[in-house]
Amino acid sequence: MEKHYKLKNILTHxxxxxxxxxxxxxxxxxxxxxIQDTKVIFGTVSSFMKDNLEAKxxxxxxxxxxxELWEDINLIEFIVDSTIDNPSNTDAVDCQEFYKEIxxxxxxxxxxxxxxVSPIEQRAGAHIRYTLWNFVVGADNQLAYSACEAxxxxxxxxxxxxxxxxxxxxxxxxxxxxxxNEILKKFKDKKVAYxxxxxxxxxxxxxxxxxxxxxxxxxxxEIDVLVIDDVQFLSKKEQTQxxxxxxxxxxxxxxxxxxxxxDRAPKELTELEPRLRSRxxxxxxxxxxxxxxxxxxxxIQEKAREKEFMIPHDVAEFIAANVTxxxxxxxxxxxxxxxxxxxxxxxxxxxxxxxxxxxxxFTTDLLGESRHAEKxxxxxxxxSYEDIxxxxxxxxxxxxxxxxxxxxxKEFMIPxxxSMYLLKTKMNYTYERIGNIFNGRNHASVLYSCNKLEKIIxxxxxxxxxxxAIKDGIGI
Ligand code: ADP
Ligand code: MG
Numbered sequence: 094m095e096k097h098y099k100l101k102n103i104l105t106h107x108x109x110x111x112x113x114x115x116x117x118x119x120x121x122x123x124x125x126x127x128i129q130d131t132k133v134i135f136g137t138v139s140s141f142m143k144d145n146l147e148a149k150x151x152x153x154x155x156x157x158x159x160x161e162l163w164e165d166i167n168l169i170e171f172i173v174d175s176t177i178d179n180p181s182n183t184d185a186v187d188c189q190e191f192y193k194e195i196x197x198x199x200x201x202x203x204x205x206x207x208x209x210v211s212p213i214e215q216r217a218g219a220h221i222r223y224t225l226w227n228f229v230v231g232a233d234n235q236l237a238y239s240a241c242e243a244x245x246x247x248x249x250x251x252x253x254x255x256x257x258x259x260x261x262x263x264x265x266x267x268x269x270x271x272x273x274n275e276i277l278k279k280f281k282d283k284k285v286a287y288x289x290x291x292x293x294x295x296x297x298x299x300x301x302x303x304x305x306x307x308x309x310x311x312x313x314x315e316i317d318v319l320v321i322d323d324v325q326f327l328s329k330k331e332q333t334q335x336x337x338x339x340x341x342x343x344x345x346x347x348x349x350x351x352x353x354x355x356d357r358a359p360k361e362l363t364e365l366e367p368r369l370r371s372r373x374x375x376x377x378x379x380x381x382x383x384x385x386x387x388x389x390x391x392x393i394q395e396k397a398r399e400k401e402f403m404i405p406h407d408v409a410e411f412i413a414a415n416v417t418x419x420x421x422x423x424x425x426x427x428x429x430x431x432x433x434x435x436x437x438x439x440x441x442x443x444x445x446x447x448x449x450x451x452x453x454x455f456t457t458d459l460l461g462e463s464r465h466a467e468k469x470x471x472x473x474x475x476x477s478y479e480d481i482x483x484x485x486x487x488x489x490x491x492x493x494x495x496x497x498x499x500x501x502x503k504e505f506m507i508p509x510x511x512s513m514y515l516l517k518t519k520m521n522y523t524y525e526r527i528g529n530i531f532n533g534r535n536h537a538s539v540l541y542s543c544n545k546l547e548k549i550i551x552x553x554x555x556x557x558x559x560x561x562a563i564k565d566g567i568g569i
Contacts (some may be wrong), residue, residue: 097260100184103154103158109226138428155168231385232385237379239270257379258355261419263419265322266354300533321352325362341369345375408442412427509542
């Protein structure tokens with residue numbers, strides 16, 4: 094039985110370093126036959142399994158064994174264990190069952206993370222758990238990844254604060270959440286909180302309204318690791334910035350870890366208070382760049398594996414060669430392929446995907462993003478105007494009635510114009526229909542508002558980012 098526990102620990106190390114699909118396919122069932130001073134003999138189900146393990150995972154298994162037992166082990170051997178399926182063989186481990194067990198445990202850890210101060214954000218439609226393990230490392234994100242890894246080993250001490258920046262869809266949120274998850278896994282008693290600048294603003298504004306800012310501060314004071322995503326959205330919110338500045342100092346002075354992301358380097362966040370910006374630079378600042386071909390290919394393969402979808406190598410290469418701008422787009426194409434497969438049962442072929450990408454012809458629209466008409470068509474069928482208004486209302490932290498009404502103050506006008514603009518450009522609503530939603534306005538007034546916003550976002554980059562964030566949030 095002792096061998097059984099040791100084997101489980103060895104398998105845990107292995108799971109950390111091989112892909113899930115490989116683990117489930119190649120390990121199946123395994124046992125430890127014998128542990129000697131410098132050698133361990135493992136039992137496998139068949140000679141086919143034995144050959145595969147030897148050829149593909151010798152080093153991984155050896156390293157995991159050394160980690161779990163002792164360094165002196167320099168040899169491992171696989172043999173066919175004819176008793177492996179006997180119920181009396183209590184040393185064997187069924188890897189499928191074991192994997193499920195591990196997953197259940199890490200889901201519990203996730204839940205704990207979500208239940209801390211601010212709930213962890215779950216992007217609509219995303220089922221993948223963000224871990225450092227399923228983050229593909231390439232030349233352009235290596236530094237950011239390493240910094241995150243260092244922080245998980247020594248939160249509050251290694252790099253504080255850690256500031257990660259880069260364009261949209263390049264993995265900032267993934268890295269931030271993965272780092273939070275990992276710290277929580279390693280240090281069970283640490284309080285980790287993940288929030289976005291948007292949520293922080295809402296939380297602060299609500300606290301001010303309810304006159305319990307002090308209570309909010311108390312809450313943040315308790316945190317060991319504060320993760321705050323997309324700080325560029327704090328622009329123009331002076332009071333909230335001031336509050337964050339105070340919380341930052343409080344946490345920093347007590348050696349609590351702070352992890353931040355933004356779409357630009359702190360220096361370039363010119364609309365943020367200089368003193369807050371300079372705090373962001375106190376620790377380490379690293380950027381994430383666009384992944385190169387190799388990394389894009391590895392990411393597609395990783396995502397396909399996570400979704401348990403077999404993607405032919407030439408197809409994966411073709412997508413990686415053609416979808417180059419951001420990882421979210423890359424995932425989008427893969428998801429469409431999976432959806433098509435589920436609907437029609439056709440495995441993706443190179444010709445099919447080439448046609449598809451050509452049809453997708455990643456064109457640049459007003460908001461400077463690659464979008465596709467087909468994608469838009471899909472979204473009109475699944476989103477209603479209420480989803481848009483809801484999202485805008487949440488984003489700007491104002492009531493829906495304010496957006497739909499007639500108040501001409503700027504704080505209402507902009508969200509109203511943004512809503513109309515999105516309904517027009519992303520949902521293809523007519524001006525009349527939009528007018529009906531907004532208190533029966535006439536065609537000309539809606540047209541004017543849409544044009545006006547279009548003009549504003551051409552100049553005001555921050556508002557453009559906000560509009561993009563709303564769109565990203567609801568997937569239109
Ligand atoms: P950002 O926050 O920078 O806009 P996200 O973290 O939301 O980007 O990334 C968008 C999607 O791309 C996510 O699903 C994420 O898992 C995926 N992604 C980005 N970079 C990588 C990577 N290097 N490895 C695996 N997945 C990645
Ligand atoms: Mg993000």
